[in-house]
Amino acid sequence: MKIAMVSAHASPLVEPGGSATGGRNVHVAALSAALVRAGHQVTVYTRRDDPHIRTEVATREGYLVVHVPAGPAAPLPRDQILPHLGEFGTFLQRHWSMHPADLVHAHYWMSALAAELAARAHRLPVLVSFHGLGTVARRHHGLADTSPRSRIRFERLIALRAAHVLAASSDEAAELARMGVPRFRTSVVPGGVDPVAFAPTGGAAARGARYRLVSVGRLLRRKGFDVGVRALAELPDTELVIAGGAVGDDIDDDGEGRRLRRIAGEHGVADRFRILGPVSHVGMARLYRSADVVLCTPWFEPFGLVPLEAMACRRPVVATAVGGLRDTVVDGVTGRLVYTPDPHEVARAVRPLLADATLRETWGAAADDRARDGYNWDKVAAATLHAYRRIAPQCDAAALSTR
Structure with missing residues (x-):
């Protein structure tokens, strides 16, 4: 046709x-x-x-x-x-x-x-x-x-x-x-999701000894990145890396980027928080693979490709239960859904995953299967x-x- x-x-x-x-x-x-x-x-x-x-x-x-x-x-x-x-x-x-x-x-x-x-x-x-x-x-x-x-x-x-x-x-x-x-x-x-571009194998972005949380998306307030920044205060020995383009041309001049950095400073986590800016398609897969947990905490999200890309890279996802995220993330199987964009709830959902490598691997494997077979x-x-x-x-x- x-x-x-x-x-x-x-x-x-x-x-x-x-x-x-x-x-x-x-x-x-x-x-x-x-x-x-x-x-x-x-x-x-x-x-x-x-x-x-x-x-x-x-x-x-x-x-x-x-x-x-x-x-x-x-x-x-x-x-x-x-x-x-x-x-x-x-x-x-x-x-x-x-x-x-x-x-x-x-x-x-x-x-x-x-x-x-x-x-x-x-x-x-x-x-x-x-x-x-x-x-x-x-x-x-x-x-x-x-x-x-x-x-x-x-x-x-x-x-x-x-x-x-x-x-x-x-x-x-x-x-x-x-x-x-x-x-x-x-x-x-x-x-x-493209299961070739986003796969568990293929190398990971460099990281240090800390646990790593990754969030991805354009720097818009509705994406809820501030929830992850605030949650970081309750997750010692953990860093948060955000990948995504600023709304303006220069990430250093972006209003949302400045707001997130200010929040990080107010919560004492500025040294464990980074905004990378835009990341290439190949680089994004490597970044997902470097994460222990991928955070998706928007106010609302019509569908959201980020959870699927992370799942296809065999990573568990902690997400707010909104829009399409309620369909893609299976609570207690491929990750965890939180029903309010509350930093304390997000930290509570992330903490067991950081403490238990077997749980991360089990949920990551289920996430990979779901992304490849269903999406x-x-x-x-x-x-x-x-x-x-x-x-x-x-x-x-x-x-x-x-x-």
């Missing part, structure tokens, strides 16, 4: 581990590659943010990336793309006239907004992966939420019009139901294809047959 993958802001060509990379970039790239391996044609449409990049780029994984002219050919913050979606949608409509697709899979609400308008002219079914919902973001951020005020209204409209919605977690599926989306038009299809990208692609086939009556049945 011919699949049009629309990802207006998150380009699959961005190098994993960079400061501009998030879970959506990885998801779109890995899913597209897995769908190609399954015998399908995939074209990814993303906004042109560089005047020198080619309009069409054929990747070595076999999918095509088309750079859509919409707004300035320069990087734009995600929430400033909305005024340019009309131009994006017009391009899609013209392009699909010359290069027909069988269905459209849009990632994030702004991509879906442009895709839905263009697809209507060609009577193409649209599937949507929201990768997080505005209702949840507003609930946790309140007035600090930077998303356009129209986001929640548009998401509800998009979800009700879509042929099918792919929720990243059971938590997101429940949120969609509260928005009025019928259950039969929603499937839970999680993100995945490899080929399995995610198969679940995605199953969702595609659920809308087969609206498509050419012949085009939806597997090869």
Whole structure:
């Protein structure tokens, strides 16, 4: 089948581990590659943010990336793309006239907004992966939420019009139901992990004699890194290493980075706390393997690739029981879930793992099995294809047959 993958802001060509990379970039790239391996044609449409990049780029994984002219050919913050979606949608409509697709899979609400308008002219079914919902973001951020005020209204409209919605977690599926989306038009299809890039073998980053906790993600307050910093005060002979890009260009000037360093100083753990900044894809696997425990303590998380990457590296995960983390981490089997972002609770969950190497190995082994068997990208692609086939009556049945 011919699949049009629309990802207006998150380009699959961005190098994993960079400061501009998030879970959506990885998801779109890995899913597209897995769908190609399954015998399908995939074209990814993303906004042109560089005047020198080619309009069409054929990747070595076999999918095509088309750079859509919409707004300035320069990087734009995600929430400033909305005024340019009309131009994006017009391009899609013209392009699909010359290069027909069988269905459209849009990632994030702004991509879906442009895709839905263009697809209507060609009577193409649209599937949507929201990768997080505005209702949840507003609930946790309140007035600090930077998303356009129209986001929640548009998401509800998009979800009700879509042929099918792919929720990243059971938590997101429940949120969609509260928005009025019928259950039969929603499937839970999680993100995945590359078991080759993230594996127990392959060397580890250098470390000292202390126990090591590792946290990964962009330096955003909602990621809850401060919980781990505060917990460190109750975990002697233990260090915390955070890997991830600052929101600004310079990690030393980043507001959240400064806040975390201040908290570390106030709690007397500054000498056991480090922020590495962006780490390469290869380097990230080595960093996970150097950890005794991986911490994931966000306020909310639509899905979260970090626990899966850590689990595939045979590391137990201590995580807050929010969003997709409740699906991926099995409490008492692959790690520990804490139900409040409380530093004392986090320290209490981490302490037995640091004290017992056998427990770390047992939970790490179970985590590795779960990540590889349940969340490899080929399995995610198969679940995605199953969702595609659920809308087969609206498509050419012949085009939806597997090869």
